[in-house]
Amino acid sequence: MDVVETLTESMRQAVGPQAAAFAIAAVGINLQFGYTGLLNFGQVAFLLAGAYGLGITVDAGGSFWLGLVVAITSAVLLAFLLGVPTLRLRADYLAIVTVATGEILRLVVGSAWGGDNLGTGGPQGVKEVTGVFRDLNPIPDGSYGFSSFRFESQTLWVTLVGWTLALAATLLVRQLVRSPWGRVLRSIREDEDAARSLGKNVFAYKMQSLALGGVMGAIGGIIITLNFTSVIPDYFIPTVTFFAYAVVILGGAGSVWGPLVGSVIFWFVIQFSESSLDATVPEDILSSQDLAALRFVLVGVLLMALMVFRPQGLLGKKEELLADG
Amino acid sequence: MADDVILVADGVQRVFGGLTAVDVDHVEVPRGRITALIGPNGAGKTTLFNLLTGFDKPTEGSWSFDGHQLAGVPAHKVARYGMVRTFQLTKALSKMSVLDNMRLAAPDQSGERILTSLVPGTWRARERAVTEEAEALLERFNLAHMRDDYAGTLSGGQRKLLEMARALMAKPKMLMLDEPMAGVNPALVQSLLEHIKQLRTDGMTVLFVEHDMDVVMGISDQVVCMAEGQVISVGTPHHVGSDPKVIEAYLGLRRAVEFEEGYVEGHGG
Numbered sequence: 001m002d003v004v005e006t007l008t009e010s011m012r013q014a015v016g017p018q019a020a021a022f023a024i025a026a027v028g029i030n031l032q033f034g035y036t037g038l039l040n041f042g043q044v045a046f047l048l049a050g051a052y053g054l055g056i057t058v059d060a061g062g063s064f065w066l067g068l069v070v071a072i073t074s075a076v077l078l079a080f081l082l083g084v085p086t087l088r089l090r091a092d093y094l095a096i097v098t099v100a101t102g103e104i105l106r107l108v109v110g111s112a113w114g115g116d117n118l119g120t121g122g123p124q125g126v127k128e129v130t131g132v133f134r135d136l137n138p139i140p141d142g143s144y145g146f147s148s149f150r151f152e153s154q155t156l157w158v159t160l161v162g163w164t165l166a167l168a169a170t171l172l173v174r175q176l177v178r179s180p181w182g183r184v185l186r187s188i189r190e191d192e193d194a195a196r197s198l199g200k201n202v203f204a205y206k207m208q209s210l211a212l213g214g215v216m217g218a219i220g221g222i223i224i225t226l227n228f229t230s231v232i233p234d235y236f237i238p239t240v241t242f243f244a245y246a247v248v249i250l251g252g253a254g255s256v257w258g259p260l261v262g263s264v265i266f267w268f269v270i271q272f273s274e275s276s277l278d279a280t281v282p283e284d285i286l287s288s289q290d291l292a293a294l295r296f297v298l299v300g301v302l303l304m305a306l307m308v309f310r311p312q313g314l315l316g317k318k319e320e321l322l323a324d325g
Numbered sequence: 326m327a328d329d330v331i332l333v334a335d336g337v338q339r340v341f342g343g344l345t346a347v348d349v350d351h352v353e354v355p356r357g358r359i360t361a362l363i364g365p366n367g368a369g370k371t372t373l374f375n376l377l378t379g380f381d382k383p384t385e386g387s388w389s390f391d392g393h394q395l396a397g398v399p400a401h402k403v404a405r406y407g408m409v410r411t412f413q414l415t416k417a418l419s420k421m422s423v424l425d426n427m428r429l430a431a432p433d434q435s436g437e438r439i440l441t442s443l444v445p446g447t448w449r450a451r452e453r454a455v456t457e458e459a460e461a462l463l464e465r466f467n468l469a470h471m472r473d474d475y476a477g478t479l480s481g482g483q484r485k486l487l488e489m490a491r492a493l494m495a496k497p498k499m500l501m502l503d504e505p506m507a508g509v510n511p512a513l514v515q516s517l518l519e520h521i522k523q524l525r526t527d528g529m530t531v532l533f534v535e536h537d538m539d540v541v542m543g544i545s546d547q548v549v550c551m552a553e554g555q556v557i558s559v560g561t562p563h564h565v566g567s568d569p570k571v572i573e574a575y576l577g578l579r580r581a582v583e584f585e586e587g588y589v590e591g592h593g594g
């Protein structure tokens with residue numbers, strides 16, 4: 001097993017466009033779950049809304065910029081659609097409705113019917129959706145990096161934009177949660193009746209948190225789309241949501257920088273376990289398919305160990321956990 | 326009582342399945358006075374609190390507070406009209422500091438709006454004023470030394486104090502306290518009572534739930550007694566305390582000893 005090769009390949013994943021996209025989506029979940037206590041188990045639906053909002057618009061001849069507007073607007077509409085009937089009810093209603101909506105959307109956009117009636121391209125998805133984004137790339141053609149830590153010009157461009165947006169989302173959330181607005185969110189996370197008794201319109205705050213976090217999910221979906229240059233329905237499986245939650249919990253729910261750090265580490269571990277297992281376990285003992293499954297078992301074990309030894313996540317505050325009760 | 330009335334409720338009823346938890350024909354709360362709501366366990370006091378403050382919806386009934394019809398008004402608006410309640414099971418926000426608990430409650434904070442929150446310049450001055458107000462109240466409630474601690478680290482009695490101080494931060498016209506003295510050690514009870522009396526001096530209306538007659542005798546201007554969902558007696562502490570219906574309601578729940586001790590002492594003192 002080539003250790004250097006494995007390490008550099010893992011580093012590439014850890015800072016690559018997918019990690020950036022998950023970081024942004026995770027910043028959104030952190031706002032919803034970490035700061036507001038909302039269980040949005042369908043963040044993937046927001047990624048999908050972002051991806052298809054852009055894809056369908058560009059495919060229909062609209063500009064890239066119009067595509068962005070459509071993508072963000074779709075995410076806000078989706079947040080209202082999900083939030084209005086559920087946010088006045090107990091927390092679990094949102095969880096059920098969001099997880100179901102994610103699956104429904106994926107099946108609809110990926111169906112032949114969706115291809116015929118919604119312009120989603122059906123099972124094949126939408127191709128060549130980057131539009132003017134490619135042309136804006138200021139990085140000269142070529143390949144950058146060393147060993148396996150290497151990005152093509154286009155990938156590097158998406159990666160840079162992705163991490164810039166992840167940073168912007170993080171700074172936005174930092175500003176918000178340090179303000180009195182964020183104080184209201186935290187009070188809702190702890191006890192929404194207390195917040196209500198003090199005159200806070202809990203429903204409005206939950207809606208804002210869901211919508212803003214959802215828009216971040218959509219931006220994550222856009223980054224993933226720009227990286228693939230196409231929208232593929234099969235990408236938007238529920239696992240995406242749970243990976244994003246793993247990222248949040250790893251980094252520390254309710255910590256500002258947690259999602260960024262969490263995403264880097266998460267994707268490093270995913271790639272590292274895949275590469276090292278591939279290289280060390282012979283094919284006749286475990287097929288590569290079983291290996292793919294095994295690495296998620298490893299990630300699960302890692303998360304469990306984290307919960308035992310550092311339940312607040314890497315950057316979370318221990319005192320907050322202790323102050324319970 | 327010829328005083329100005331701040332709260333009037335008529336025909337307020339709440340049925341849970343087959344149980345009529347609250348069935349109040351008429352009740353009034355005079356402005357600027359201390360009213361005690363007493364009654365044995367399960368009488369419907371907390372349910373009535375929940376109904377009046379918009380935390381629960383009545384099967385039927387109407388009530389008005391300070392000129393606002395409140396039936397169907399959501400809880401946060403009720404609070405903004407100036408009717409602020411505390412909870413029987415204290416709701417201190419454990420993972421927030423004592424100071425943040427206090428600051429949260431202040432009204433009219435432009436920093437609580439999502440767009441203005443992004444421009445600290447627009448809310449810093451208000452935040453400073455809110456903090457000063459909070460610190461003064463914490464001082465008054467002997468919690469100033471805990472200001473930066475998580476509220477979860479406070480003792481039960483301190484949480485009751487914090488919840489009351491926090492409710493005051495919301496600038497209520499009427500403060501509704503659900504068993505503020507329950508589980509509080511006797512030394513703190515005295516200071517809580519002093520605080521409540523001080524509020525009356527400051528012109529505030531207080532409605533509090535309590536079943537210790539001693540306490541009720543000492544400080545209330547009006548006592549309302551509920552039993553099995555209904556108001557069975559209203560009047561001065563002395564009047565209600567000697568009302569046979571009240572005594573029977575308490576006796577019926579084998580609280581005779583507790584009640585009579587309280588009554589005799591309170592009456593004598």
Ligand SMILES: Nc1ncnc2c1ncn2[C@@H]1O[C@H](COP(=O)(O)OP(=O)(O)O)[C@@H](O)[C@H]1O
Nearest residue numbers: 341344346364365366367368369370371372373
């Ligand atoms: N959510 C509820 N569902 C069903 N019954 C309830 C509910 N809340 C209160 N009750 C019942 O209503 C009655 C009044 O309760 P409560 O208002 O808590 O009394 P109190 O505060 O005077 O002790 C009790 O019999 C209680 O069991």
Ligand SMILES: [Mg+2]
Nearest residue numbers: 370371372413
């Ligand atoms: Mg009660």
